[in-house]
Amino acid sequence: MASSLRKKLLHTQERSCMTGNICSFEGEWLFFEEDADEGKLVDTMDLSEMQVFNDGKWTHAIWLSEGKIKIESKELFLTDSHMIRIRRRLPFAFEQLLRSLDDDSFIRFTGELNQLGYSIYDCIYCYNHLLFTNKKLKTACTSFYQFDNEDSICGVQHHCLPTDQILDRFEFTTSHGKRSILMLKK
Template identity: 40%
Template sequence: MQSQIRKKVLQDQERSYQAGKVLHKDNQYLFYDDVLDDVQLLEYVVEEEMEILVNLEWQKGMWKGAGKVHLPFGNYDLKEGDFIRLKKDLPYALNKMLEAIPDETFLKLVQQLNSWGFSVYDCIYNYNQLLFMEKKTFKKGVSFYQFDNEESVCALQHHFERGMRNKDRFEFTTSRGKQSVISVFY
C-alpha cells in the first residue's frame, strides 16, 4: 500500500498524465492524443478515473461509459472537443522497485530525477533484477532504468543487497554528463 506521501509525489510528477481531447463519431467516444497523433476508443484507454477540463479547471471524475463521467458536482456528458487527461501507469518493473524501497529512499530518488528535469513517468526502459530473485534469502544484483525527457536521457543503475541488512545504491548518469550517487542502508 502506498503512503500518502508517495501518492502525492507521484500525482504531482511532470508528464504523469496523457492528455487529449474527445472526438465523438458514429455514436462512439474517441480519445485523440495530438502529441502521439493517435486515436483510440475512449473505453479502451480509460479504466475508471479521469480528469476533464471544466471552466478552465481539471475536475476528477469516474468514467461511467457511453460518454458519461461522474464529477463531484454531478454527472457530465462528454462533448466533441472536451479536453481530458488520463493518469499514466508506471512501468511494472520500475513500480515494483519503487514500492520496495522505504519512503525516505523513494523521496531521495525522485527528488534527484526531478532536479535534473526527469519524471518517473519518463521511464522508457526498465529491468528489475529483484523480480527474478524472489525465492532467495540473500539477494544481490543490479537493476537498470532509462528515462527520456525529450531533452536528455538519464541512466539509473540500482545496486541492491537484501538480507539481514538492506543496501541500495542508485547511480545516475545523464547524456549531458551529470552524475550522482545515492547510498542507503536500512
C-alpha cells in the same frame, strides 16, 4: 506506496498526467494526447483518475460508457472540445521498485531523478531483476531503468548488494553527460 507523503509526491510530479481529447471514430472511443498523432483506445486505459476541464476548472469525472461521464451529480456527453486529463500509470516493474523503498529512500530517489530534470513518469523501459529472485537476496544483482523527458535520456542502474544490511546503489547517467550516485541502506 500508500503513505500520504508518497501520494503527494506522485501527484505533483511533472508529466504525471496525459492531457488531451476523447472522440469517437468508427465506433471506437479514442484518447488523443496533446501533440500526439495517434489515438489510444479508451477501453484499454485506466480512467479511475480522470478529470474533465469543465466550467473553467479541472473536475474529477467517472467514465460511464460511450463518451458519457458523470461529474459531481450530473451526467455529461463528451465532445471533441472537452479537454480531459488522465493520470499516467507506472510500468509494473518500476512500480515494484518504488514500493520496495521505504519513505526516506523513495523521497531521495525521486529527488535525485527530479534534480536531473526527470519525473518518475518519464520511465519508458525497466528491467527489475528483483522480480525474478526470492526475498532473501544472496547474490548481487542489477536492474535497469530508462527515462525520457523529451529533451534527453537518463539511464539508471540499480545495483543491489547483499551485505549485513542490503545496500541499494543507484547510478544515474544522462545523455547530456550528467552523472550521480545514490547509496541507500535498507
